[in-house]
Amino acid sequence: MNAHDSEKVVGTLLSEGYSQVPTPEEAELVFYNTCSIRDKAEQKVFHRLDQFKKTHGNGKKFAVLGCVAQQEGEKIFDKAPHVSMVCGSASYNQLPRMLVQLEAGNRRVTGLSLDTDATFDTPLTRRDHPHRAYITIIEGCDKSCAYCVVPFTRGPERSRTSASVIAEARQLAAMGYTEIQLLGQNVNSYRDPSSAGWDFAKLLDEVGRVPGIRRVRFTTSHPRDFVKSIVDAIDANPALCNHVHLPVQSGSTRILDAMQRLYTREEYLQRIAWMKAATRPIAVTSDIIVGFPGESEADFEATLDLLDAVGYDALFSFKYSRRPNTAALALADQIPEEEKTRRLAIVQERQRSIQIARNAAYVGSVEECMVEGFNKATGQWMGRTSQHKTLNFLYAGAADLNGQYVHVRVTRSGPNSLAGECIQ
Ligand code: 5AD
Ligand code: SF4
Numbered sequence: 001m002n003a004h005d006s007e008k009v010v011g012t013l014l015s016e017g018y019s020q021v022p023t024p025e026e027a028e029l030v031f032y033n034t035c036s037i038r039d040k041a042e043q044k045v046f047h048r049l050d051q052f053k054k055t056h057g058n059g060k061k062f063a064v065l066g067c068v069a070q071q072e073g074e075k076i077f078d079k080a081p082h083v084s085m086v087c088g089s090a091s092y093n094q095l096p097r098m099l100v101q102l103e104a105g106n107r108r109v110t111g112l113s114l115d116t117d118a119t120f121d122t123p124l125t126r127r128d129h130p131h132r133a134y135i136t137i138i139e140g141c142d143k144s145c146a147y148c149v150v151p152f153t154r155g156p157e158r159s160r161t162s163a164s165v166i167a168e169a170r171q172l173a174a175m176g177y178t179e180i181q182l183l184g185q186n187v188n189s190y191r192d193p194s195s196a197g198w199d200f201a202k203l204l205d206e207v208g209r210v211p212g213i214r215r216v217r218f219t220t221s222h223p224r225d226f227v228k229s230i231v232d233a234i235d236a237n238p239a240l241c242n243h244v245h246l247p248v249q250s251g252s253t254r255i256l257d258a259m260q261r262l263y264t265r266e267e268y269l270q271r272i273a274w275m276k277a278a279t280r281p282i283a284v285t286s287d288i289i290v291g292f293p294g295e296s297e298a299d300f301e302a303t304l305d306l307l308d309a310v311g312y313d314a315l316f317s318f319k320y321s322r323r324p325n326t327a328a329l330a331l332a333d334q335i336p337e338e339e340k341t342r343r344l345a346i347v348q349e350r351q352r353s354i355q356i357a358r359n360a361a362y363v364g365s366v367e368e369c370m371v372e373g374f375n376k377a378t379g380q381w382m383g384r385t386s387q388h389k390t391l392n393f394l395y396a397g398a399a400d401l402n403g404q405y406v407h408v409r410v411t412r413s414g415p416n417s418l419a420g421e422c423i424q
Pocket of ligand 2: 141142143144145148149150151185186222
């Protein structure tokens with residue numbers, strides 16, 4: 001979402017008459033987009049701002065965007081006086097107005113209100129990827145997971161109208177994009193604010209029907225709002241990719257309850273069962289947090305057991321980190337850092353063997369790939385399958401395959417990728 005926010009901000013700047021330069025050193029105005037989801041994000045940002053100051057000297061203008069901007073607010077001006085603009089993601093639609101203030105010499109321009117019912121749509125988004133494009137369908141989050149800073153930095157949920165989403169998808173198709181990724185903190189709670197009243201499953205299906213769009217992905221899903229009609233839509237419409245990212249966070253119902261995730265282990269496994277029962281082989285990936293306050297050895301074992309029960313195709317795992325304003329800050333029984341490190345290593349080891357086994361099952365099969373690049377060092381092309389697996393392959397022909405869809409026979413597998421030969 002941050003990467004796409006940056007694309008939209010760049011698009012806005014271009015439309016206001018600015019031009020982009022290749023490096024920050026050459027810029028007169030530097031925009032620094034930030035994330036505060038985990039770790040010591042604030043410290044990293046101030047460290048980087050200090051470096052900017054040293055390497056860039058005076059005379060340049062600096063703006064801080066994103067979640068750290070929202071979270072730290074005007075404190076940033078005090079700690080980093082060379083910054084003259086601080087703007088959270090819910091205020092990006094105010095950027096043109098703020099730029100005028102900045103250019104007029106105002107040294108403390110802010111956009112920090114979360115009180116918006118607008119989403120930030122810009123027809124001038126400058127896209128970083130030549131074949132895959134992001135479309136935001138919903139911004140903000142109305143959940144209150146006990147560990148999560150997002151509701152405080154991105155504000156409440158706002159959905160875009162289905163008509164504007166479909167119009168953007170059609171426009172992207174006309175520009176030659178073939179893959180679309182729908183974005184939101186919780187895409188499953190998408191509710192069309194127009195009278196059409198589409199839910200997420202309907203929107204997903206309709207984006208997959210836009211002529212020229214060959215692949216549709218979406219992220220992120222919340223298990224509580226992940227309904228069976230989404231699986232039915234994927235099963236029925238081949239343009240919808242065979243992949244669902246469904247973050248579980250923990251395999252222990254007791255910890256899920258403490259996290260305020262609003263589902264039990266059994267309810268989560270029910271959603272997995274829907275996907276396993278589909279006729280298409282849907283890859284499932286997830287996020288795990290280890291060491292949430294109060295996580296006992298038995299809770300942790302329940303998470304490991306869940307990894308085996310689901311058999312994820314990929315997993316993003318993190319040590320719990322305390323975030324400002326969140327409910328979990330007040331919880332007793334914080335797990336020591338060494339113990340979190342130990343648990344994280346065990347999760348990653350377990351997941352690695354699961355992936356080795358799952359990927360090995362693809363050897364011999366033929367997969368359609370969207371080609372994303374060529375690696376000179378290995379002489380292999382790199383593509384992605386519908387299931388979002390990386391497939392590196394050899395190709396004897398001379399054509400430029402970038403952005404093409406090709407068929408590849410899988411000949412080898414590893415924990416994180418597949419390898420094969422182009423047969424087309
Ligand atoms: N500590 C550790 N991981 C976190 N995540 C979100 N907040 C925290 C936190 N405070 C993880 C969750 C989420 C992913 C994007 O980041 O697993 O799904
Ligand atoms: Fe954070 Fe929970 Fe909202 Fe996801 S659903 S953004 S984890 S509060």
